[in-house]
Amino acid sequence: MSYKAPLKDMLFNIEHLARIEEIAKMPGFEDANLETAQAVLEECAKFNEGVVAPLNVPGDRNPSALKDGVVSTTPGFADAFRQFAEGGWQGLQHPQDFGGQGLPKTIGAACGEMLNSANLSFALCPLLTDGAIEALLTAGSDELKAIYLENLVSGKWTGTMNLTEPQAGSDLSLVRTRAEPQPDGTYRVFGTKIYITYGEHDMAENIVHLVLARVVGAPEGVKGISLFVVPKFMVNADGSLGARNDVHCVSIEHKMGIKASPTAVLQYGDHGGAVGYLVGEENRGLEYMFIMMNAARYAVGVQGIAIAERAYQKAVQYARDRVQSRPVDGSMNAAAPIIHHPDVRRMLMTMRATTEGCRAMAAVAAAAYDAAHHHPDAAVRKQNQAFYEFLVPLVKGYSTEMSLEVTSLGVQVHGGMGFIEETGAAQYYRDAKILTIYEGTTAIQANDLVGRKTARDGGQGARAIAAQVEVTEGELARSGSADAKAVLKRLAAARQAFLDVVDYMAGQAKASPNGVYAGSVPYLMLAGNLVAGWQMARALLVAEAAAARGEDVAFMQAKVATARFYADHILSRAPGTRDAIVEGADSVTSLALEAF
């Protein structure tokens, strides 16, 4: 089997870090207890291991292809997507009103990880559909909801996000696609959109494009952008499909990775205008799009965890099988499987600890999302919303940046074999590189973290998180084990480094914007490192206690060892990052422009 879902680790997080039993007390989540989580995850693992994972290599070798405006996906994808839809997986987290299962994100995120580990390219289609559903749920009229939601939630149709244009990438104020109002209340959309994931494909009957465009006469910049639904096929009053709309795929990109996922250039309105339907109000498009984006950003963070897990599993397998050199400690008299060599262990542990740390962070973020939406107490909802929003750029930015390190180590463990495409490790390395770019580059996530999440409230939210970390430090001190002490040392140092940087960010944001933004990505990495390390510390406390009770001792000891490794080898990077940010801002921008 090429992929085995890490069910135990996921359920550990769901039970002990995300605390599903607390979530199950919230209105609407009554059935979402640990037992449900376990049943859903097991079913999900079976589907992804058996059906989706085997399509990952074929997708890379035989990618989506465009011919005469029609995109054919890799053989097997359409059938797997049909099974995905039939299994109800698209609707997992969506409201029961529209045919979904209404499960918490705490469960949904784990399922999302499995799908993405199994096949990043395949998983992108539902990922984008989730975003479209989210936007329609939030801002769509009842009519739009009635027409589109059920078919999106069931996986009968799929969704896309159309933001980027050749001149407008990170900077959406430059969007030029235009929408002309029609007497019947619809719009005609004209323009070119690029990098549209699954913008055209053969896996579903219809594609529902969510498109940013400017209504003629709208203000310049981001305040003049509206959001439209533009279906590939018009939908008749009875729900059946009508005429082809005027949106066409004119090319797909030749990419370094995620090759099976068609990345389309879509041309709107070359034959009179694509019929579009306004979502919400005019000129509030960016606001709605951020709803989709925030869901998608979290999901892309999970993609980082997912590809890291897959790369880790492959590397472990190879390290067990490949025999080369005697152990340095003289413990064996002949060449040994390379997993016996300390540096291979260091690489595997780095991969493992990073993946588990990011997974734990994502699980806790998901729980906060669930509480922010379902907790009966408004104050608790608000607090969780703030926590979730702080974590989204970390889940996205940190997990994906770390996935580059993990997939690179994955190739490295394989030695020369890693560089040969047949082996498969190289695909993860190539696939992962898009994750730090799409749905907002790491720099865009960091801007969000610095501007909206830290400077805006003077660092208050950030310091509240540090205070929670300190509570965990107290628990580590009380535990008193050697592992807890070692973790405590690194966690306290990382928290202090984080607080120094938060003070710097909040204090200098107005006086020295260049200095602050020069440190934005390192700050994101430091914050992500701290939060992931903190969750590993919490996991260590749980695991030590469980092991002491004799519960699942091998698993719990492994968790302790991994948490310790995380602290020793990854959290220990934090103080250096602080120094670079707080004392190194000037040298980022001091080189004269013409000297580059």
Next chain:
Amino acid sequence: MSYKAPLKDMLFNIEHLARIEEIAKMPGFEDANLETAQAVLEECAKFNEGVVAPLNVPGDRNPSALKDGVVSTTPGFADAFRQFAEGGWQGLQHPQDFGGQGLPKTIGAACGEMLNSANLSFALCPLLTDGAIEALLTAGSDELKAIYLENLVSGKWTGTMNLTEPQAGSDLSLVRTRAEPQPDGTYRVFGTKIYITYGEHDMAENIVHLVLARVVGAPEGVKGISLFVVPKFMVNADGSLGARNDVHCVSIEHKMGIKASPTAVLQYGDHGGAVGYLVGEENRGLEYMFIMMNAARYAVGVQGIAIAERAYQKAVQYARDRVQSRPVDGSMNAAAPIIHHPDVRRMLMTMRATTEGCRAMAAVAAAAYDAAHHHPDAAVRKQNQAFYEFLVPLVKGYSTEMSLEVTSLGVQVHGGMGFIEETGAAQYYRDAKILTIYEGTTAIQANDLVGRKTARDGGQGARAIAAQVEVTEGELARSGSADAKAVLKRLAAARQAFLDVVDYMAGQAKASPNGVYAGSVPYLMLAGNLVAGWQMARALLVAEAAAARGEDVAFMQAKVATARFYADHILSRAPGTRDAIVEGADSVTSLALEAF
């Protein structure tokens, strides 16, 4: 122009850090002064920019291909290689006795960087030939030298290194290829060799394979390995080519990068045995091979610098052209080229500082090599040899590991465009990943650093380097500028971190081999970081003085800014690395094997 050689930076290093005028005082290098260096580098730049660089993208799109045992390289490669040979570039560093130019490595290394920046795949052919020349010069009989050297040095023939077999990669004790002695003093060679770079191609008349094999009856392990010359075509007494030898290319690999460079599987002896000639004495093959390897390891380090430089140049170009978002400091009222954004500057500066730091380290290593071979004083030769040998794993390991970070940032600067293959940034990312693997993985370099270069002499050589760093710290303190002070702070901290680790490595090597080797790669990274940062500090002192004298002020100020950035943002990682090594050894190996 897709590549512009960084002549100024190279000549700065050659003049001020490698001190070419000292080298020109040594016997045999009388003509190798700064003027010569400049003339050679300018000519080299012209050739590589004009002829070799334009073949880099075509090589990726239309790689080498095998058909009926014949490898066709990318169109244009054979012609470019002919020009390379005619220009005398293969013989640059080789003895005049065999038609070379006998120039110092200090000049040769800079030329090597240009060739590799221009085209990593192309450059591999001469890189391997250099290794074959080196081995024959050191251990070949006069007869072998007479037959092979002149044609290798002229670039009429090319060379290969045949080490790896399917079961023997990092662990050469597992080599099985066998050599049967013949009555005429030759051997018949039988076996399979894999990963043979340019093992078969159409760019030269003959290919001279240097092959590790076991003479029948030889001892087991590395002590029974001998080195053989196996030509593709036999060479007649008059020097003309004779019959085809029994070595054949049976396949070439489908790789993630360096696609134009054919990576061959060679089959020896399927038709009666390949005729081989013993190099030196039986059973000393590994020793000779290490001569080739050491030359090749240094050269692969230069490849890391080269690909980093190329990625940097491309990223700068894109950052100047791409217009997106207003500057955060409000300095412009409209969207600006992204080079104005602090995080883009951070990425570009990281790429630049890393590349310059590694280049400076390599230049100083080259000068040590030259002094080790040409200085009239034996004690000075010995001292330089020790310094060079300490630096080889750093040049190889650190420069190539850092090239992964640099090429990844190169893609990142391009945003979505970076992931599209047409852009070209992705090729550098894919190409670079082999550099941390071939000619000894980073772990193999780190084993060398820990075992032979640190533990063996109880850390004496390492501490001698730290003492030299301290001298530079004294100079920084005397300079007293704000930049010098900032660099001093980081350099002193990094040196102290290095010394702590050296004590640990030297002290624990016997008592705790697992603990020591668990930190081997981090130690290599720390040592490389320190030496590169130290050279940047030396460069800063030179540049401050020159700028104060009004010499080339813009360049010198840029050097100061880059050195400062290196210290603030890269050298500042050193103490964290120390902590991970010295305090984190246990957690590398504590996870139970079955828990992975």
